[in-house]
Amino acid sequence: MITALLAGVVLWSLFAETLPPVPLAAISAATVFVSFLLGRHHSHGPTAMDSLARSSRLCGENASFKAAASGLLLILSTASPTPLPPLFLFFFLSGITVVMGNIPVRKYFALFWLPAAFLLLSALTLLWDFYRVLPENEVLSLPFFGGWLAVTPASQSLGGLVLSRALGAVSCLYFLSLSTPLPELFAVLRRIHTPEVVLDLCMLIYRYLFILLATAHDMRDSAASRLGYASLLKSLRTTGLVYGRLLANSFRRAGQCFDAMESRCYTGKIAFLTQRKPLTGKVICLLSIPLVGMTFGMFLT
């Protein structure tokens, strides 16, 4: 609810005096309402994105190409000097991710809830600056500790630019992470000669993560059924105990895994097999549109 209100306030300060007050109020109120509706279902588990990526229809496409194109688009989006190209990128890539990847729209936009709190809070500090003397061209102002908190057209354009860059970049990140499972990205990293020991660690962490999550959930459930989270002090103690026990258990499990690997001729090298996925015309066409558009956008502005 509070994040929804914050979204309304940021939108109001962003477009104050560039839009007439009545439509602006309507847009801000609509934003509050929509963000409130989206935010009610924002709780997604740590494995939600992984399972969405595996069920995406774009999962069968070549991972190296997707990673390279998303990386380029990320750079173009953050380097964009005007707010419009990243906004177009946001709509285009969100469309691809949702329609071509067959990801539920609601789940996709619920993912934006998490960075929203950070984005809105920091947009607020970009928009509202402290001035000792009220600036002449202020758009909105509030008295504050003997000075003024004010929004100026300059801060509005900076806020708009940063917001749109961030939206564009997040849509690139979501395109990649909602269409490519992590092990395929590690295979791409292996191809660009990332140190073996780091990739081995990544792969092992990815495998253990699901086991640990399941164990942690079981431990929390059993602690909750014994009223372990009844008060703040109790829940702090329980959380500490659960985490300590979880880490101790995982150390023990690591030992057992090592014994199992040793008995299967582990020599210090872990080989992972990945499925070969050919580059198709569809993904080249899809991603070359925003790439060409963003490059032109950069040169034109």
Add this chain to the structure above:
Amino acid sequence: MTSSEKKILSLSVMVSLAICVPQTAHGMHIMEGYLPPAFCVFWGALCLPFLVAGVIALRKLTQNQRRSLLLLAMTGAFVFVISSLKIPSVTGSCSHMTGTGLGALLFGVPVTSVLGIIVLVFQALLLAHGGLTTLGANTFSMAVAGPLVTVGLYQIGKKLRFPKLLNVFLAAALGDLFTYCVTSLQLAIAYPSAEGGIGASFLEFLTVFAPTQLPLAIIEGILTMLVMMGLQSYAKPELALLQNRKRGLFL
């Protein structure tokens, strides 16, 4: 403005700040696309020496003692898991631990920086939290600066003969606070304020994020302390392994 008016105004600001805490409070990750490209490169370059030292230390560690690779992987998975689970918090919102202080106390700064960057990549791709362009900045604040302070404070506390658990609490909580200060500084350098420059902008970012980050630091300190207590009672052999290798600090 009279003094009573000023008092009422400052009280109202405090109340509004306390109420306007967003519902979720993670450790403070800068989101994807938020920093201009030059700053992304700058912070990434600053992390590079620590990462290279970390990879060298990791290679040596895993060559000498292969078992430690699995131990490290488990710790990495553990840090990711605790950063994705909710922890109890004072304001009723849900918060999440960062967990890098724990890693620093167990394995030292270089190894933690490598573990930290891996966990940050996982968080960006699996939890939509943080990002790839801001990876350098986030790695610097969470996996380099925070752990450096944690380890430094732990060493000082050890010399001053503080009780072990109090020392762990102080080191983890202050390390977390320092992370939040560094992130605010990173944001302020990228987007200085129109009138007051970087200093004013730094103060603004500190104020806006304080309501979520201050309680989080204290809770992180308490939980790190409790996890260490748990480790001492349940995982003595593994702690002894770390002690023999002279890698861990919490010994």
